[in-house]
Amino acid sequence: MLRNLKLYFRYSAQNIRGLMEYKNDFIVSTIAGGIWQAVGLVFLFALFHNISSVAGWNMYEVSLLYGCVMFSEGAYTLLFQGSTGMKHRIRTGEFDRYMLRPVNLTTQILGAQINFAGLCTLITACSLMVYALRRLHLETHAGMLLLFGINLLFGVCIRANMELMGQSIAFCLINVSSLQNILYDVQNFAKYPLTIYPKSVRVVLVTVLPHAVVSYVPVCLLLGRLALWPYILGVPCSVVFITWLRRLIFNKAITKYESAGN
Amino acid sequence: MIRFFRKYKGFAGCTISTRLNYRGALLMNIVNASVSLVASLFLWNVLFQEQSVISGYTRDDMIVYLMIVFLMQSILGNGTEWEIAGSVLEGSIIMDLIKPISFQSRCLFQTIGSAAAEGAVAAFVTGTAAVCLCDLGKYLAPERFFLFAVSILMAFFVKFCISYLAGLCCFFTSNGYGVIYMRQVITDIFSGALLPLSFYPEWFEKIAKVLPFQSIMYTPTQIFLGRTEGAQAVNMLLLQLVWVIVLWVFGYFFFRFAIRRVTIQGG
Amino acid sequence: MPIIARDLTKVFKMPAHAPGIAGALKHVVHPQYTEKVAVDHVSFEIHDGESVAYIGPNGAGKSTTIKMLTGILHASGGEIEIQGVNPYKDRIANARNVGVVFGQRTQLWWDIPVEESFRLLKDIYEIPDARYKENMELFKEVFGLGEFITRTARRLSLGQRMRADLAASLLHDPKVLYLDEPTIGLDVTVKENMRELIRMMNRERGTTIILTSHDLQDIEDLCRRVIVIDQGRIISDVEREQLQSMFAHERGVRISLKKPGRDVYQKLLEHPELRLEMEDAHTITVMFDLHIHTAYEVISLVEELADIRDISVIEPDIKQVIEKIYRSELQVNS
Numbered sequence: 001m002l003r004n005l006k007l008y009f010r011y012s013a014q015n016i017r018g019l020m021e022y023k024n025d026f027i028v029s030t031i032a033g034g035i036w037q038a039v040g041l042v043f044l045f046a047l048f049h050n051i052s053s054v055a056g057w058n059m060y061e062v063s064l065l066y067g068c069v070m071f072s073e074g075a076y077t078l079l080f081q082g083s084t085g086m087k088h089r090i091r092t093g094e095f096d097r098y099m100l101r102p103v104n105l106t107t108q109i110l111g112a113q114i115n116f117a118g119l120c121t122l123i124t125a126c127s128l129m130v131y132a133l134r135r136l137h138l139e140t141h142a143g144m145l146l147l148f149g150i151n152l153l154f155g156v157c158i159r160a161n162m163e164l165m166g167q168s169i170a171f172c173l174i175n176v177s178s179l180q181n182i183l184y185d186v187q188n189f190a191k192y193p194l195t196i197y198p199k200s201v202r203v204v205l206v207t208v209l210p211h212a213v214v215s216y217v218p219v220c221l222l223l224g225r226l227a228l229w230p231y232i233l234g235v236p237c238s239v240v241f242i243t244w245l246r247r248l249i250f251n252k253a254i255t256k257y258e259s260a261g262n
Numbered sequence: 263m264i265r266f267f268r269k270y271k272g273f274a275g276c277t278i279s280t281r282l283n284y285r286g287a288l289l290m291n292i293v294n295a296s297v298s299l300v301a302s303l304f305l306w307n308v309l310f311q312e313q314s315v316i317s318g319y320t321r322d323d324m325i326v327y328l329m330i331v332f333l334m335q336s337i338l339g340n341g342t343e344w345e346i347a348g349s350v351l352e353g354s355i356i357m358d359l360i361k362p363i364s365f366q367s368r369c370l371f372q373t374i375g376s377a378a379a380e381g382a383v384a385a386f387v388t389g390t391a392a393v394c395l396c397d398l399g400k401y402l403a404p405e406r407f408f409l410f411a412v413s414i415l416m417a418f419f420v421k422f423c424i425s426y427l428a429g430l431c432c433f434f435t436s437n438g439y440g441v442i443y444m445r446q447v448i449t450d451i452f453s454g455a456l457l458p459l460s461f462y463p464e465w466f467e468k469i470a471k472v473l474p475f476q477s478i479m480y481t482p483t484q485i486f487l488g489r490t491e492g493a494q495a496v497n498m499l500l501l502q503l504v505w506v507i508v509l510w511v512f513g514y515f516f517f518r519f520a521i522r523r524v525t526i527q528g529g
Numbered sequence: 530m531p532i533i534a535r536d537l538t539k540v541f542k543m544p545a546h547a548p549g550i551a552g553a554l555k556h557v558v559h560p561q562y563t564e565k566v567a568v569d570h571v572s573f574e575i576h577d578g579e580s581v582a583y584i585g586p587n588g589a590g591k592s593t594t595i596k597m598l599t600g601i602l603h604a605s606g607g608e609i610e611i612q613g614v615n616p617y618k619d620r621i622a623n624a625r626n627v628g629v630v631f632g633q634r635t636q637l638w639w640d641i642p643v644e645e646s647f648r649l650l651k652d653i654y655e656i657p658d659a660r661y662k663e664n665m666e667l668f669k670e671v672f673g674l675g676e677f678i679t680r681t682a683r684r685l686s687l688g689q690r691m692r693a694d695l696a697a698s699l700l701h702d703p704k705v706l707y708l709d710e711p712t713i714g715l716d717v718t719v720k721e722n723m724r725e726l727i728r729m730m731n732r733e734r735g736t737t738i739i740l741t742s743h744d745l746q747d748i749e750d751l752c753r754r755v756i757v758i759d760q761g762r763i764i765s766d767v768e769r770e771q772l773q774s775m776f777a778h779e780r781g782v783r784i785s786l787k788k789p790g791r792d793v794y795q796k797l798l799e800h801p802e803l804r805l806e807m808e809d810a811h812t813i814t815v816m817f818d819l820h821i822h823t824a825y826e827v828i829s830l831v832e833e834l835a836d837i838r839d840i841s842v843i844e845p846d847i848k849q850v851i852e853k854i855y856r857s858e859l860q861v862n863s
Contacts, residue, residue, distance in 0.1 A: 010652050018640030021681065028440030035447050042451050046461045050317045055308050097636045099601040102624035103653055179290070185297040192301075196308040255603045255617075258541065259596050 004107040011111030012079070019116070026116060033077065033117025037124045040066060040191075055193045060132040061223060062192065067129035068215035069190050072155035074121030080160050082112030084180075086167040093259050105254065109167075110160065140222060147231075148222050154239050155214035161246040162209060168246075168253035183209070190215040206238070208245075213238045269363065270371040277375025292336065292383055299332050303395075317460050322396040323487055329388040330483045331455050334414070336384030337377045338421040338478075342369060343445065346429025347438035359521070366426065366513055373422050406488060409495050413482040416502035420477040423509030424449065430513070433520040454480035474509060477502040532575040532598070532705065532737065536607035539568040539593050567593040569761035570607065575754075577704070580731050580738040582752035582769070586855050590761040591741040595707055598739070599629055612704055625654065628703035630695050632710035637682040643693050644678045647700060654701035661700070668696040671726050688719040695723055699730060705737045706730065712744050724750045745848040757854055765854065773850055781816040781843035782827055783808070787836040796834055803827070814843070 019026050044066055048059040057065075086109060089095045098108045166183045190211035194202050205212040213235055220226035303325070310321040319327065346369060349355040358365050392398050428445035432438050450456050452475035459467050459480050470476055481498045484490045490498055542562040568590040575581055585591050596602040598609060600616035600623050609616055616623040629636070637646045651661050669675045672692045677685055685693060691711065698706065708727070712720045728751060730736040740751055748755065748769070755772050757765040765772065786793065789810040797805055797815070804816040817827050824842060831837060 007653060010649055014638060014641050014645060014649055017645060018638065021640045024435060025440075028435055032440040032443045036443055039447050039450050039456060043456050046457050046463075046466075049463060050461050051309055051313070053312070054305065093634070096596070096601050096631070096634070099620065100599060100624055100627075100629050100636070101653055102621045104621070181294045182297050185294065185301075188298050188301040189304075192305055196304050201304075257602065259601055 004104050007103055008107050008111045011108070012114050015111070015114045019114070030116040030120055033074075033115070034120030034124065036117070037070060037121050040070070041124070041128070055196050057193050060135045061219065063128055063132035064136075064219045064222070065193070065215045066191050067125045067132065068152065068155060068219060069187055069211070070121055070125035070128065071152050072159040072214050073187065074118045074123075074125050075152075075156040076118065076159045076163065077115050078118030078122060079114060079156075080110040080163070081115035081118065083109050083160070083163050083167050085113055087170040087180075090170045090257070095257065096259055099257075106164065106250070109164070136223075138222065140224075144222060148218050151218035151221075151235065154235060155218075157239055158210055158214055158242055161242045162211075165246045165249050168250045171253040171256045187211050187214075207241075210238050210242055266367075270367050273368055273371035274375035274378070277372045278379050288380065288383060291339070291380070292387055295332065295336060296387070299328060302328060317458065319458060319460075322400075325396045326392060326398070326401060326487060327458060327483050329392045330486055331479055333381070333384050333388045334417060334421075334479055334482065335455065336388075337381040337414075338373075338418060338425070339376075339380065341376055342373045342422065342425040343429040343442045344438070345369070345372070346426065347432040347442065350429070350432040351438060366510075366517060369426055369429075370422055373425075377418060401486060401488065403488075406485065406491070409499065410482060410486045413485050413499055413502060416499060416506060417478045417482050419506040420474060420502060420509065421449075423506065423513055424474065424478075426513050427509070427516060430516055430520050433523060449475050449478065452476065453478040454483065458483070474505040477505050530612045531577065532573075532612070532739075533610045534574075534594075534598070534607065535572050535609075537568055537571045537594065537597060537604055537609060538566070538606035539590070539597060539602060540605040541565045541567055566761050568597070571758070571761070571763055572607075573756060573763065573766060575737060575739065577737055578731070578735040579754060580752045581740070581754045581756060582748040583739055583741050583756050583758065584743075584748065584851065585758040589758045591758060592709060594758070595629075595709055595739070595741060599627060599707060600624065625701070626703060627705045627707060628698035628701070629707045630691075630698045630709065630711045632691065632708075632713040635682055635690055635694055637690070637693060637697060639683045640681055642679050642681055643674075643685070646682065646693075647678075647697065650697055650700050656701050660702065664700055664702070668699075668726075671729070672696060672722065688715055691715060692719065692723065695726060699726075699736075702734065703736065705739065708738065708740045708742070710742055711740070712742065712747055720744070720746070727751055745851060748851075757851070759855075778819050779816055780819055780824060781814055782824055783812065783814050783841045783843060784828070784831050784837055785812045785839045786831075787811075787838050790835055793831065793834045797831070800830075811838075816843075 044059070044063065048062075052058065054062055086095070089098075089112075098105060101108060162183060163180075166180045169179060186205075186209055189197065189201065189205055194205060194212050194216045197205070202212070206217075217226065217231065217235060221228070221231045306321070306324050306328070309316060310324070314320065316324070349358065355365070358368065424445065428441055431441045435441060452470045452473050454470070454476060455478075459470050459476065462470065470480075481502055485495050485498070542564055571590075571594060583591055583594065593602065597604050598611060598616060600620045603617050611623055612626045614623045614626065637643060638649070641649075647665070650656075656664075665674070669678075672695075674693065674696055677689045677693070682690060682693065695711065706727070711727075712723060715723070724747065727738060731738050731751075738751060740747060742748060753769055755765070755767065755769050756763055790813055791807075791810070794805060794807055794813055797803060797813070802818065802821055806814040806816075808814055813831070815827055815831070817824075828837070828840060
């Protein structure tokens with residue numbers, strides 16, 4: 001574990017060096033990452049310009065949901081963007097190289113690329129959450145805030161697992177870009193209170209695609225709409241479950257790898 | 263004119279048949295786009311339970327609005343830009359320069375091809391969804407529908423011109439993603455794809471209305487929903503036409519400018 | 530410990546469905562596949578320090594076998610053991626023991642200086658400092674790695690890149706080195722340079738070499754044993770010299786005459802068992818079967834007809850032998 005972590009950072013350090021080769025690209029993609037988030041924010045603010053609440057949640061509360069989703073996306077893009085290029089590497093046989101290294105495959109995949117577009121997203125997410133928390137004047141325990149912070153990290157973990165699950169399918173030589181986009185777009189569901197969806201959608205969002213655990217669950221905890229004990233019982237289970245599911249799918253998929261060319 | 267059409271129609275035809283060959287991908291694209299649509303339908307559904315009119319839109323208005331936006335976005339994905347960006351960045355644009363055709367027209371006809379293929383599927387999906395979800399009949403008046411069809415056509419040309427310009431920007435940066443994402447964000451916000459323009463604060467709405475982007479989504483939706491009628495609608499169509507001409511001419515000169523840069527630098 | 534492959538088999542499954550949406554949907558409900566057997570019950574054993582050429586025509590299953598040995602592909606059947614490790618059950622342990630060079634694909638990082646790539650490899654393989662330094666010195670000396678080590682892989686010429694790639698695969702002192710078309714597209718000096726290092730590793734460190742190549746010079750220079758595979762099956766597995774002598778009945782002498790030898794050529798045509806070729810007016814090449822004639826007999830024959838200025842003997846080389854095997858002119862039983 002420690003070795004994997006160390007190697008991940010070594011890989012990432014190299015990636016940064018590589019990025020510096022193309023300074024213009026690096027700047028443009030960082031800015032583009034920030035601007036991309038503007039769409040979400042404009043929607044949020046313009047919507048609440050006309051309404052006062054969504055299913056009983058005011059703008060600042062919904063902002064927290066947005067913030068959580070954006071945080072996981074930003075951190076994922078910044079740190080683990082590597083998994084997004086998997087499809088390409090599998091199709092061209094470049095993945096061979098990963099198989100030849102005495103390093104855990106997940107570490108290699110996640111460390112294959114970093115993308116500074118995520119940095120802007122991360123900053124936007126944090127600013128939005130801080131702004132919302134101030135306006136909400138919550139009288140929460142500092143421990144609760146700490147727990148909320150830890151949950152943000154869980155969110156990144158869940159996010160990475162879901163992405164890897166989506167990418168695994170690329171090993172079976174199916175064109176996954178649409179599927180990936182679908183998985184990506186499902187995160188939009190997590191930007192609003194879970195109560196606006198029918199039961200079946202809610203079940204999916206807390207189990208197989210636990211986007212709700214990234215945003216809705218911790219925000220409810222923070223706002224006092226969820227008691228502490230179901231949180232403490234539920235969230236770790238969810239993280240463990242999705243990690244287990246990802247490993248199962250990934251290990252199965254890897255046996256289907258066919259390399260390419262000769 | 264006929265000769266011009268004959269010369270380029272092959273490009274449209276080829277694109278249509280390529281798209282139809284990848285029917286699976288075509289359908290997946292539509293399914294993919296529907297995910298976000300479903301999320302926003304749930305959201306609006308809840309919002310309209312709390313109040314019946316939001317910023318002048320009823321529930322049915324909003325559903326129809328979302329469907330038209332969905333349709334327009336399916337017709338005009340960002341394929342054009344990726345293609346131009348690709349051929350500029352890989353240098354295969356050279357192959358276009360040595361042929362006796364206009365690059366701009368070639369791109370247009372390819373875009374028409376893909377729009378025809380994707381538009382047919384999307385029109386079917388959105389049409390069905392709209393019939394199921396709301397009382398579509400009240401919006402269907404013949405003369406209004408005619409104006410709507412014209413405005414969609416114009417919207418297509420405006421969107422093409424903007425995409426074309428964005429694609430050409432790749433002559434000046436080697437980062438295709440950045441340019442295309444930026445174009446997409448700006449179009450989404452200012453065209454009304456994100457929200458009807460009347461949802462924005464007044465100053466913002468005013469800015470949006472002087473920019474060309476509103477021709478893409480805002481004009482067709484307003485005409486279909488009957489929010490602009492008669493002379494006012496015709497005026498909006500004329501405005502679209504002006505934008506098409508201005509942007510097309512600008513695109514023409516921008517290409518010449520950009521290509522000179524490349525040929526001087528030796529690509 | 531040896532490399533053991535027993536009944537190694539790889540079957541690729543390709544989805545077979547009727548064209549169109551209907552066909553694709555039907556495939557989802559009731560999947561049907563066509564099977565292609567790329568490697569068919571291949572067995573061999575390679576001992577430490579051996580140097581083996583694994584050759585065959587295009588599409589014979591060479592690369593597929595190598596990819597199974599290295600743990601990239603999962604075998605459909607059979608067993609593999611490399612240094613006591615099953616390469617895909619214990620991929621990481623196997624990866625530490627082996628080095629791989631793919632001639633057509635670099636394993637260096639494109640956008641960072643070669644030096645940095647090497648340092649990253651040092652961390653990945655946990656190479657001790659002293660060993661790392663020693664190896665780098667060696668590569669700099671044999672390969673002139675120092676000249677281009679500060680450049681990014683993207684900016685290297687093919688020759689430099691391949692040298693860097695070979696060095697990268699040897700950095701961690703692998704016990705087994707797989708070379709898949711290592712010299713493809715390289716010029717003669719670089720080829721020779723690479724072979725020199727490979728030979729050195731094999732001789733001095735006892736590195737097991739497994740090579741696939743279409744360049745027969747590679748095989749002659751590097752390998753003592755040759756396994757020939759065709760259509761997924763091993764058709765020959767013998768020592769290289771044995772292979773050469775077993776099948777090269779044919780020898781040749783190249784004779785230059787003092788005077789133009791058109792008439793000599795005409796006279797020699799009376800011996801139909803000889804294959805003749807006039808290289809120029811003074812030079813005749815005579816190919817003969819060792820079982821029928823000796824070189825001495827052939828030379829005497831010519832000497833009776835004309836004055837000889839010079840003679841050279843043409844030895845059979847592996848190229849002719851392998852070309853014959855590929856053309857199925859030779860049936861080989863190991």
